[in-house]
Amino acid sequence: MRLRLPFRSVQELHPGPKWRALFDEAWPAYRRWFLKEGDSARPSVDQGAVALERHMPELIPTYTRLVDLAGGDDLAARFLAHYRPTPYMSGCSQVVWSRSEPILIRNYDYSPELCEATLVSTAWNGTHVIAMSEVLWGALDGMNHHGLAVSLAFGGRRVVGDGFGIPLVLRYVLEFCRNTAEATAVLARVPSHMAYNVSVIDASGSYATVHVAPDRPAAVVRTPVATNHQGQIEWQQHALLTYTTERERFLTSRLADPFETLGRLAERFLEEPLFSRAYQRHFGTLYTAIYRPLRGEVELRWPDRRLVQSFAHFAEGETEVDYTPVLFA
Numbered sequence: 001m002r003l004r005l006p007f008r009s010v011q012e013l014h015p016g017p018k019w020r021a022l023f024d025e026a027w028p029a030y031r032r033w034f035l036k037e038g039d040s041a042r043p044s045v046d047q048g049a050v051a052l053e054r055h056m057p058e059l060i061p062t063y064t065r066l067v068d069l070a071g072g073d074d075l076a077a078r079f080l081a082h083y084r085p086t087p088y089m090s091g092c093s094q095v096v097w098s099r100s101e102p103i104l105i106r107n108y109d110y111s112p113e114l115c116e117a118t119l120v121s122t123a124w125n126g127t128h129v130i131a132m133s134e135v136l137w138g139a140l141d142g143m144n145h146h147g148l149a150v151s152l153a154f155g156g157r158r159v160v161g162d163g164f165g166i167p168l169v170l171r172y173v174l175e176f177c178r179n180t181a182e183a184t185a186v187l188a189r190v191p192s193h194m195a196y197n198v199s200v201i202d203a204s205g206s207y208a209t210v211h212v213a214p215d216r217p218a219a220v221v222r223t224p225v226a227t228n229h230q231g232q233i234e235w236q237q238h239a240l241l242t243y244t245t246e247r248e249r250f251l252t253s254r255l256a257d258p259f260e261t262l263g264r265l266a267e268r269f270l271e272e273p274l275f276s277r278a279y280q281r282h283f284g285t286l287y288t289a290i291y292r293p294l295r296g297e298v299e300l301r302w303p304d305r306r307l308v309q310s311f312a313h314f315a316e317g318e319t320e321v322d323y324t325p326v327l328f329a
Contacts, residue, residue, distance in 0.1 A: 003279075005112050006318040007287070007300065009309060011121040015062065020069045023136055026116060027076065030135070034079045036086050045074055048081025051164070055190045056172045062124050066137055082135055082168040084193050087160045091242045091283040092153035093274045094199040094226040095251050096207040097262055104149040104201050104291040106141055107269050108132070109242070111282040112323050119300065119307075121314045128311055129174045130298055132289065138167025139174060145311050146178040147203025147293035155195030156229035156238055161214025163191030169212075170198065180206040188218040197226040203293045225251045242283055246273050266290055270303055279323060287321075 012018040034042060043051075052060055063080060070076040079085075091109025096102070108115075118133040131142025141151035150173055152166050169190050177183040179202040187198055192212040201207040211219040211230040219230070228244035229235075239245060250273055254260050268274055269288040276285045288301040296311040300319075307319045 003112055003323045004320055005115065005117050005286075005323065006320050007117045007119065007307065008318050009119045009121070009307070009314065009316050011314050011316055013121075013123040015065050015069055015124065019066065019136075022116075022118060022133070023066075023070055023076075026136060027070075030079060031075065033086055033088075034075070042078055042086070043081070043084050045077045045081075048078055048083040051083040052081055055164070056169075058125065058176055059168075059172055062137070080136065082138060082165040084162060085135070085165040087194060089154040089194070089238075091228060091276060091278075091285075092151075092226075093247045093251065093269070094151050094153055094197070094209075095255065095265070096199055096201040096224045097255075097265065098201070098205040098207060098224070100262060102147070102149075102201050102203060102205045102207070102293050103262060104141075104143075104151060104199060104289075104293075105266055105269060106151040106153075106199065106289050107274055107276075107285045108140055108287055108289070109276050109278075109283045109285050112279060112284070112286060114282070115286050117286075119298070119309060121309070121311075125175045127175055129171075130309060130311065130314070131171070131174060132287075134167040135165060137171060138165060139170040140167060141289050141291070142170065142174050143291045143293060143296070143298060144174045144177075145296060147296075148174065148177055148179060148183060149201050149291035149293050150174065150183060151199050151289070151291075153197045153199075153226050154228050155197050155211060155213060156242075156244060157195035157213060157234050159213060159215050160194055161191075163193035163214045166192050166194070166196045166198070166212065173200075178202075179204065180208055184208050184210055184220045187212055188220065195230060197228070197230065199226050201293065224255055227251075241278070241281060242276075243273055250274065266301070270301060275303075284323070
């Protein structure tokens with residue numbers, strides 16, 4: 001069995017037929033996921049709309065447009081609010097580099113079958129954004145034309161509570177924040193339904209990691225490294241499966257080395273211990289993303305290929321990635 005995944009690059013400055021096509025393709029699987037715990041476990045349309053209005057009101061016009069594009073379906077409207085969604089988790093390693101220029105590098109570790117694999121270029125609210133799409137209008141990682149870059153990693157805690165799926169919060173940050181200070185304020189204010197570590201860096205080189213969770217206040221820490229725990233290990237089995245402490249120590253040691261170069265650091269994300277082959281456990285590395293805020297450029301890397309896109313030049317198309325060699329290694 002071979003497992004190939006086409007990574008798509010799609011540009012649509014305002015939601016329209018291209019977004020609708022992505023919705024039509026992904027909705028059957030997302031619908032099953034949304035109802036995994038039963039219809040009554042998910043909030044109503046009114047609950048989702050009220051939560052959006054309270055915490056991220058600037059997103060309401062875009063949300064309304066997307067619901068209309070989805071056909072005004074009640075279930076789709078509930079899903080698109082991303083309020084108290086079905087729990088999910090991933091792996092991920094993230095680092096910010098600020099020696100020569102501000103850079104954000106991250107590995108996204110998850111299951112190939114569950115990845116949208118779509119890099120989208122948009123300007124929904126007057127801010128140009130390039131981001132890896134998740135849950136159809138959220139972001140796994142991304143950058144805006146102000147030079148703000150963000151990415152997420154699961155926080156390694158089982159707690160689930162009241163709040164939004166973090167990809168939508170990252171989308172909100174990219175749409176309406178210009179720098180790290182504004183982004184950390186939003187991440188501290190908007191509730192997340194699970195624990196996540198969000199890496200942030202802006203064009204000035206200011207950076208932070210924000211530990212968000214539904215059961216305690218967000219913690220803004222001035223550390224350049226984020227993996228899959230928040231300080232102390234709270235979920236030992238997950239930590240052992242994902243090697244979160246080993247990856248954190250490795251990245252910290254590389255940044256502490258005065259002879260480490262940006263080029264070599266980026267290459268390390270395609271090597272152990274950062275690169276994961278645990279695809280059957282849903283923790284395999286799907287891509288490395290390198291965000292360069294001063295250039296307005298993102299580079300996606302795989303062991304045998306790479307894709308570069310930017311605000312100045314964004315080319316639509318597909319890049320096919322074959323995970324079979326590592327899946328069955």
